[in-house]
Amino acid sequence: MAKLIGGVGTSHVPSIGAAMDRGATQDKDWKPFFDGYIPAKKWMADKNPDIAVVIFNDHGNSFFLDRVPTFAVGVAENYKPVDEGWGPRNLPDFKGDADFSWYFVDKLVENHFDPLVCSEIEVDHGLQVPMELLFGHPDNWPVKVLPIWVNTVQYPIPTPQRCWDMGVLLRKVIESYPSDETVVVMGTGGLSHQLQGSRAGYINRKADLAYLDGIAADPEKYRNMSREDYVETFGSEGAELIMWLVMRGCMDKDVKLIHKHYHAPASMTGAGMVILENKD
Amino acid sequence: MADTQDTIPVTPLFDRPRALRGYKMNKMANGLGNPANREAFVADEAAYIDRYGLSDEEKTAVMQRDWHEMVRLGGNLFFILKITAVDFIPITQVGAAQASMDHDDFLRDRLGKNI
Known part of the structure; x- marks a missing residue:
């Protein structure tokens, strides 16, 4: 059966991609942010997983408001990086794993999750940036991806508890998939930020730092928070952190916090990451 | 317009009333992800905006790059931000406008x- 090798939570701020594109990773503003990902890249290279499940939200690039899936799953063999309007980025296409994706979709529906199933779709910075941060810029990505889109833009967004439950199911799916492949699960988005309204620019460093430790040691706290709690604590767009719960729900109750990193502000966002492994 | 679900001060949740109110503006702005639309916008901004049936109030807010007003009228940053793919201004400047602050202060x- 396939094996879960760990969970990653990371920001997916588009300015991170823009900073890489213009070679600004060593600039004063950005160096501390990118330096914190060096150990994470090393961990990923050492683990060398076959499949990355990436949980993220679209930002008006693959879905507009004409149709807003609460959850969507990619079942394609190939995902092109979308041009979001600032020009095409120099990134290789992402290879999918249609067999694993369809297996996941079957299990989701059997278990009363009912996602939109996407056979032809592009992926925006929500997937691109985490992949670049953890895998660098190889000629070809060393893993296949299974994209899961979560609506965090138009209300009603799914509850934190629902995201967690999808993670619990994802674990069962991975561990029942007839394959000897290894899987990493990456929950993305956050941390605290707010782009709109007069509270724009809101960053809650204290809550962000508590989250990075708490998502490892005390995840029930974050599982039990309401959507309103997320918005109030982390800002309207910081509520993206509910997507880390899919990753956390996938892991054991007791985990090792292998690495954490925080830097604020990255553009207008409290940015950072964790790497978790099950204790065994 | 029905009441929004806002419970947190100064935080506009993108709920049903806002999504409905801002639909045309967001659609117009999101269209700027397409290079041909960006060219049309640069060539004749008013004509491009008119394709989407915006009200005069909405059109004025867009043409004046009044970010605070655009959000008040239902604009959502994830969509209206694509206007900055034409203007090339940093998102922090849009943020400062939301907060009614000078950019450096922000x-x-x-x-x-x-x-």
């Missing part, structure tokens, strides 16, 4: 940057 006092 960077220092809201984001905690050392400037």
Whole structure:
């Protein structure tokens, strides 16, 4: 059966991609942010997983408001990086794993999750940036991806508890998939930020730092928070952190916090990451 | 317009009333992800906006790049931000406008940057 090798939570701020594109990773503003990902890249290279499940939200690039899936799953063999309007980025296409994706979709529906199933779709910075941060810029990505889109833009967004439950199911799916492949699960988005309204620019460093430790040691706290709690604590767009719960729900109750990193502000966002492994 | 679900002060949740109110503006702005639309916008901004049936109030807010007003009228940053793919202004400038702050003050006092 396939094996879960760990969970990653990371920001997916588009300015991170823009900073890489213009070679600004060593600039004063950005160096501390990118330096914190060096150990994470090393961990990923050492683990060398076959499949990355990436949980993220679209930002008006693959879905507009004409149709807003609460959850969507990619079942394609190939995902092109979308041009979001600032020009095409120099990134290789992402290879999918249609067999694993369809297996996941079957299990989701059997278990009363009912996602939109996407056979032809592009992926925006929500997937691109985490992949670049953890895998660098190889000629070809060393893993296949299974994209899961979560609506965090138009209300009603799914509850934190629902995201967690999808993670619990994802674990069962991975561990029942007839394959000897290894899987990493990456929950993305956050941390605290707010782009709109007069509270724009809101960053809650204290809550962000508590989250990075708490998502490892005390995840029930974050599982039990309401959507309103997320918005109030982390800002309207910081509520993206509910997507880390899919990753956390996938892991054991007791985990090792292998690495954490925080830097604020990255553009207008409290940015950072964790790497978790099950204790065994 | 029905009441929104806002319970947190100064935080506009993108709920049903806002999504309905801002639909045309967001659609117009999101269209700028397409290079041909960006060219049309640059060539004749008013004509491009008119394709989407915006009201005069909405059109004025867009043409004046009044970000605060655009959000008040139902604009959502994820969509209206694509206007900055034409203007090339940083998102922090849009943020400062939301907060009604000077850009440097916004960077220092809201984001905690050392400037």
